Each structure stands twice: as structure tokens, then as C-alpha cells.
Amino acid sequence: MSTVVLLLFTGVGLGAIYFLVASGLSLIYGLMHVLNFAHGVFLSLGAFLGFEVASRLGATTWTGFAASLLVGALAGAVFAALTERLLVQRLYERHIEQVLVTVGLGLAAVALFDGIWGTDPRFISGPAWMGRTTSVLGANVPNDRFVAILVAALVLLGMVLFLQRTRYGMIIRAGVENRAMVTALGIDVRTAFTLVFTIGGVAAGLGGVLASHYFGYVSPLLGQTLLIFAFIVTVIGGLGSLTGAAIASVLVALLQQFANYYLAGTGDLAVVVLLAVVLLTRPSGLMGRRA
Amino acid sequence: MSSSTSATGTAYRGGARAWVRRLVPPALVVLLACLPLLDLRLPGVLPGPTYTPGTLHLLALAMVMAALALSYHLLLGVAGLLSFGHALYFGLGAYLLGIVMSELGLGLLPSVLVVLLVGVAVSLALGAVSLRVTGIPFAMVTLAFAQAGSVLVRRDPGRVTGGEEGLRLPTEQVPDALVGVADTRNLYWLALAALVLAFLLVSWVQGSRAGHVAEAVRENELRVRVLGMRPFLVKLAIFVAASVIAVGMGMVHLLLNSGAVPHIVSAELTISLLLMVVIGGVGSRWGAVAGAVLYVLLNQRLTVLAQAPWVHDLPAPLRIPLSEPLFILGTLFVLVVMFLPGGLAGTVGRLRRRQERADRGEPPGGADRLEDVDDEQQVPAADGARR
Numbered sequence: 001m002s003t004v005v006l007l008l009f010t011g012v013g014l015g016a017i018y019f020l021v022a023s024g025l026s027l028i029y030g031l032m033h034v035l036n037f038a039h040g041v042f043l044s045l046g047a048f049l050g051f052e053v054a055s056r057l058g059a060t061t062w063t064g065f066a067a068s069l070l071v072g073a074l075a076g077a078v079f080a081a082l083t084e085r086l087l088v089q090r091l092y093e094r095h096i097e098q099v100l101v102t103v104g105l106g107l108a109a110v111a112l113f114d115g116i117w118g119t120d121p122r123f124i125s126g127p128a129w130m131g132r133t134t135s136v137l138g139a140n141v142p143n144d145r146f147v148a149i150l151v152a153a154l155v156l157l158g159m160v161l162f163l164q165r166t167r168y169g170m171i172i173r174a175g176v177e178n179r180a181m182v183t184a185l186g187i188d189v190r191t192a193f194t195l196v197f198t199i200g201g202v203a204a205g206l207g208g209v210l211a212s213h214y215f216g217y218v219s220p221l222l223g224q225t226l227l228i229f230a231f232i233v234t235v236i237g238g239l240g241s242l243t244g245a246a247i248a249s250v251l252v253a254l255l256q257q258f259a260n261y262y263l264a265g266t267g268d269l270a271v272v273v274l275l276a277v278v279l280l281t282r283p284s285g286l287m288g289r290r291a
Numbered sequence: 292m293s294s295s296t297s298a299t300g301t302a303y304r305g306g307a308r309a310w311v312r313r314l315v316p317p318a319l320v321v322l323l324a325c326l327p328l329l330d331l332r333l334p335g336v337l338p339g340p341t342y343t344p345g346t347l348h349l350l351a352l353a354m355v356m357a358a359l360a361l362s363y364h365l366l367l368g369v370a371g372l373l374s375f376g377h378a379l380y381f382g383l384g385a386y387l388l389g390i391v392m393s394e395l396g397l398g399l400l401p402s403v404l405v406v407l408l409v410g411v412a413v414s415l416a417l418g419a420v421s422l423r424v425t426g427i428p429f430a431m432v433t434l435a436f437a438q439a440g441s442v443l444v445r446r447d448p449g450r451v452t453g454g455e456e457g458l459r460l461p462t463e464q465v466p467d468a469l470v471g472v473a474d475t476r477n478l479y480w481l482a483l484a485a486l487v488l489a490f491l492l493v494s495w496v497q498g499s500r501a502g503h504v505a506e507a508v509r510e511n512e513l514r515v516r517v518l519g520m521r522p523f524l525v526k527l528a529i530f531v532a533a534s535v536i537a538v539g540m541g542m543v544h545l546l547l548n549s550g551a552v553p554h555i556v557s558a559e560l561t562i563s564l565l566l567m568v569v570i571g572g573v574g575s576r577w578g579a580v581a582g583a584v585l586y587v588l589l590n591q592r593l594t595v596l597a598q599a600p601w602v603h604d605l606p607a608p609l610r611i612p613l614s615e616p617l618f619i620l621g622t623l624f625v626l627v628v629m630f631l632p633g634g635l636a637g638t639v640g641r642l643r644r645r646q647e648r649a650d651r652g653e654p655p656g657g658a659d660r661l662e663d664v665d666d667e668q669q670v671p672a673a674d675g676a677r678r
Binding site: 029033035087090091095096097099100101103104105106107108109110111112114115116224228231232234235239264265268269271272275276279280283 | 373420421423424426427428430431432434435436438439442443446448558559562565566569611612614615616617618620621622624625628629632
């Protein structure tokens with residue numbers, strides 16, 4: 001029983017990190033039809049800068065941790081907004097080229113991080129409470145899981161409120177639904193594009209800091225490794241659907257954790273099998289509207 | 292494409308030029324075949340004289356990657372399929388050949404046949420699943436499958452792939468002529484033969500009916516469907532053909548490097564293939580070859596540069612980017628995508644067309660502008676139809 005509870009919390013915690021990456025990817029794809037291969041480096045940059053700030057302000061203090069979250073989110077946002085403005089927007093409507101540009105950026109940025117921070121993982125520490133465990137139904141759950149779940153839930157809430165209650169959120173939702181119509185009504189969607197990238201960057205930057213605490217290290221390849229799972233999550237959840245991304249993140253992470261424990265470390269394979277099953281039965285994903 | 296038709300349309304001088312152009316590829320192959328016997332030096336491009344094993348190994352690697360890029364061209368350039376999982380088949384060829392030889396104790400040729408058969412079966416099965424979606428979702432799905440393969444190779448559940456260490460070539464099953472540093476020239480010739488074979492195969496597939504239908508599907512799938520054809524089967528055929536060529540190149544790569552490392556199954560390898568094909572020019576066979584050769588040589592030279600003493604003395608903001616070959620290659624790639632649509636092949640074609648027009652005595656400005664308008668009109672039309 002306690003093992004199941006532990007796996008449950010660990011799975012949902014990992015799902016929270018997947019969601020922070022996948023939500024931005026899914027929104028970007030839904031609005032712009034761009035598969036953002038550079039999303040992982042937004043995450044890595046957030047993680048590295050968060051790590052630098054935390055180690056300057058004291059990695060074991062709560063102020064250090066809060067500052068690292070803030071800086072991570074900011075770094076992701078700025079990097080993402082610049083990517084959209086300087087690279088993606090210039091290739092307006094040329095989807096394959098847009099993908100290629102993000103691929104190139106991802107490659108170059110990972111190499112640059114390698115050069116700055118080295119290829120070896122940097123092990124990090126957080127506030128002492130995060131390293132301890134809390135007993136839930138007999139299972140000792142590491143506390144960083146709760147933080148990850150809390151932050152992801154807040155991000156989800158924030159995104160939903162933003163999309164439902166604000167004018168820009170409405171433009172974004174309308175753009176996902178029918179971009180041609182939004183443009184025809186005289187609304188400049190390009191601002192919405194930059195905004196969606198920025199929001200994705202914030203979520204990815206937060207995800208980077210949390211992922212570095214979850215895994216206990218930060219390395220240049222951290223983001224790109226998570227990115228592949230985030231891709232799977234977005235396809236399973238349905239491209240462009242925020243709810244789908246949230247459900248699929250938890251589903252994929254739980255499956256991964258349970259298969260890793262009970263089926264001899266086959267978690268990654270189980271996820272790919274799930275992907276194949278979803279594609280064979282529902283090619284548009286769980287919450288997707290059309291293929 | 293359009294350059295060759297306009298070349299045949301011109302007068303005698305143009306005809307002679309077309310003949311010369313047709314003789315260039317065989318001449319190039321003969322020259323390449325003679326390289327191990329010659330003492331040519333290209334300082335700055337090649338690490339040493341052409342007869343030395345180091346240089347031959349680098350050239351052979353460039354040719355294997357060129358053949359692999361050609362198979363990727365079949366997917367991206369002909370069928371318009373953006374796959375992020377092509378490395379899976381390359382790695383499958385390399386790893387499976389080694390495993391079949393060492394675990395089953397078969398000789399080289401029977402093993403090659405077994406691996407090719409498995410390659411057909413695997414690419415049929417995975418292609419059938421991933422081709423249920425198109426466009427960007429297809430890219431993600433192929434990436435996921437390749438990632439599963441990469442994880443399998445690294446984790447090594449069956450104790451056969453060697454995990455992170457990699458797989459050693461079981462030399463006892465391989466003819467002596469293909470083993471050892473002194474025999475690098477034989478491996479070089481093998482790689483050259485593989486490249487020529489891949490080029491012929493790709494040309495054949497591209498020129499076949501399936502190839503033409505695949506090109507039509509790339510432009511407008513709905514129209515092909517209305518004409519009563521089945522795009523799925525055609526795309527699957529192209530996918531399997533490209534994958535099997537990749538499997539073959541994986542086997543050559545295993546022999547060439549006397550082993551296999553997990554990197555060759557990774558997404559990074561597929562991304563480097565994408566770089567080669569795009570830098571060379573999507574849709575052009577020569578572009579794919581040129582892009583691959585450029586990439587391999589540049590990667591090698593940049594790695595040498597990164598270790599140069601003068602780079603180490605530079606201040607950090609200059610030293611760090613210069614000592615990361617992938618940073619430079621990635622940046623180059625972004626620049627090509629942004630400012631050089633059509634890559635190397637597209638640029639060469641554009642220059643050649645301008646030259647031919649100048650030969651015919653046409654005013655360059657007016658015709659140029661007309662054609663540019665024509666190009667721009669075609670692109671949105673094709674895009675709109677795809678959606």
C-alpha cells in the first residue's frame with residue numbers, strides 16, 4: 001500500500017513537471033502550428049539561471065528557492081519571447097521552416113550551455129524541508145513532490161483564468177479555434193503569438209527549476225530529455241488542448257512510474273506503447289478535436 | 292529540376308553543357324575510387340594526405356552519412372515526411388548486425404540478409420502506425436519510437452548492446468580484409484560502393500511511379516485521393532525504402548567504426564541528418580550529398596579548431612562558442628533556414644539559371660522578377676491546399 005501511495009505521489013509530481021513543459025508546447029502548437037523544439041532549452045536555461053541565483057543567495061534558504069523560481073520563470077519568458085520575435089515570426093506561416101529554426105536553436109543552445117556550465121550534471125540542494133519526507137498513509141513522500149504539484153496546479157489555474165477571463169486570453173482561444181477569422185476581424189494575432197510563447201517560456205522556466213529539484217541535478221540535456229516526454233504528452237492529450245495536456249501529463253507520468261517499479265524498469269517503453277495505442281484508436285489524442 | 296529542363300531546351304551550346312554535366316558524376320566516382328592510391332593534400336579540409344587511414348576513414352564516414360542523408364531525402368524531399376526517428380533504422384542496422392554475428396554466430400553475408408529482413412519488418416510495422424498521422428504529429432510519433440529504441444539500447448535489458456559502452460564488432464565473423472587500420476582503404480571502397488548504390492536506389496525510387504505519387508501526395512493529398520489512389524500505401528512504401536537504405540548504411544557504419552555506440556540511435560543523429568539535408572537543399576539529391584559531406588568535414592574541422600591553443604587563449608565570450616562545434620553548426624543551420632531557402636542546391640540552381648539567362652542575352656532583371664512572382668504564388672497555394 002505504502003509503495004502504491006509513494007508511486008502515486010512521485011508520478012503526479014513528475015506529471016506536474018511534464019505539464020509545465022507540455023502546456024506551453026500545446027498552446028503554441030494549437031495557436032501557431034509550430035512544434036517548438038527549443039522548448040527544452042527554455043527549461044534548461046531557467047534551471048541553470050535558477051541554480052546560479054540560488055547558489056549565490058544561499059541554496060538552502062527559502063529566499064534562495066523563491067528567487068530561483070522567479071529567475072527561472074523570467075529567463076524562460078525572455079528567451080521564449082526573443083525566440084518568437086527574432087526567429088519564428090520572420091518565417092510566418094512556413095511551418096516546416098519554423099520547426100527547423102527551433103531545432104537549430106535547440107542544438108546551438110544546448111552546445112552553448114555545454115560550453116558555459118559543462119556537460120556533467122550539477123548536483124543541487126534546496127531548503128532542508130524539501131529534502132525531507134512527509135508520511136502520507138504510511139508512505140514517506142519526498143516534500144519536493146508537493147512543491148512541484150502545487151506550482152503546476154497554480155500555473156494551470158493561472159492559465160485557465162487568463163484564457164477565460166482576459167481579452168488576450170479570448171483572442172488566443174479564438175485563434176486556436178479559427179485563426180483566419182480572428183485575423184479577418186482586424187485583430188493582430190502576432191501579439192498573441194508572442195504572448196503564447198512567453199507564457200510557455202514562463203511555465204518551462206518554472207518547470208526547469210522544479211525539475212532540477214525533482215531529479216536532484218541540472219545538466220544541459222535536462223530540457224531536451226523532458227521535451228521528448230512532453231511531446232508524447234501533447235500528442236496523447238490532443239494537440240492544442242490545455243486540459244488534455246494536464247490529464248495526459250499525469251497519466252503518462254503515473255504509467256511510467258508504475259511500469260518502472262512493477263515491470264522491471266520498462267516505464268519509457270510503456271509510455272511509447274501507450275502512444276501507439278492512442279494513435280491507433282484516437283489519432284487526434286484524448287481531447288483533440290480533429291486529426 | 293527546372294534547371295535541367297531549361298538546359299535541354301537551349302541550343303547546341305546548352306546541349307553540350309548538358310552532356311558534360313552528365314559525365315561529371317561517373318568521373319567523380321572514378322576520382323573518389325582512386326583517392327586511396329593518390330597523394331593529394333587539401334590543408335584545412337582534410338587532416339592529411341588522401342592515402343592515410345585517418346583521412347580515408349573521415350572520407351568514408353562522410354560518404355556513409357551522405358548515403359544516409361540520401362535516404363532521409365527520400366522521406367523529407369520526396370514524400371514530404373518530417374521524420375525525427377530515422378536514426379532508429381540506422382542504429383538498428385549497426386546494432387543488429389553486430390548482435391546477430393556475435394550471438395547467433397552467423398557469417399557476415401547471412402547476417403546482412405537477416406538484418407535486412409528484420410529492417411523491412413520493423414519499418415513496415417512502425418511506419419504503418421506512425422503514418423496514421425501526418426505533418427507535425429508524425430514528427431513527434433517517429434521521435435517517440437526512436438526514443439524507445441534509444442532507451443532500449445542504452446539500458447540494454449538483454450545484455451547484448453553493451454549499454455553506454457557500445458557494441459564491439461565481432462571481428463571473428465568478418466573477413467580479414469575489412470578489419471584493421473591497414474585495411475581502411477577496403478572500408479573506404481565499401482563506403483563508396485554503398486553511397487553509389489544508395490544514390491542509384493534513391494534515384495530509382497524517386498523516378499518510379501510510387502515516387503511520383505508520393506511527390507503528388509506531398510503537394511496535395513486530397514487530390515491524389517480523389518484520383519482514386521491510396522496515399523497511405525505509397526507513403527508506407529517510401530518510408531520502408533528509406534528505412535531499409537538506412538539499415539544498410541548502419542551496417543556499413545558498424546564495419547567502418549568497428550563497433551556501434553548509443554549515439555547512432557539518438558535523436559541527435561536524426562537532427563544532424565536534418566541539418567545536412569536542409570543545408571544542402573531539401574528536394575535535391577546532390578544537395579543531400581553535399582550537405583552531408585560539408586557537415587561531416589566541418590564537424591571534424593571545428594572539433595580540431597576547438598582544441599587549438601589560440602582558441603584557449605581567447606576571452607570566455609569568444610572561446611566558449613568557438614569550442615562548441617554544434618553551436619556553430621546549429622547557428623549556421625538557423626542562418627540557412629532564415630536567409631538561404633533551398634540551401635546550397637537552391638542557391639547553385641538560382642545562380643545557374645541567372646547565368647543561362649545571361650547567356651541567352653535576356654535582360655536579367657525582368658525575367659527574374661517574373662519568376663519570383665511565380666514562386667511566391669505557388670507557395671501559399673500549396674500550403675492552403677495542405678490544410
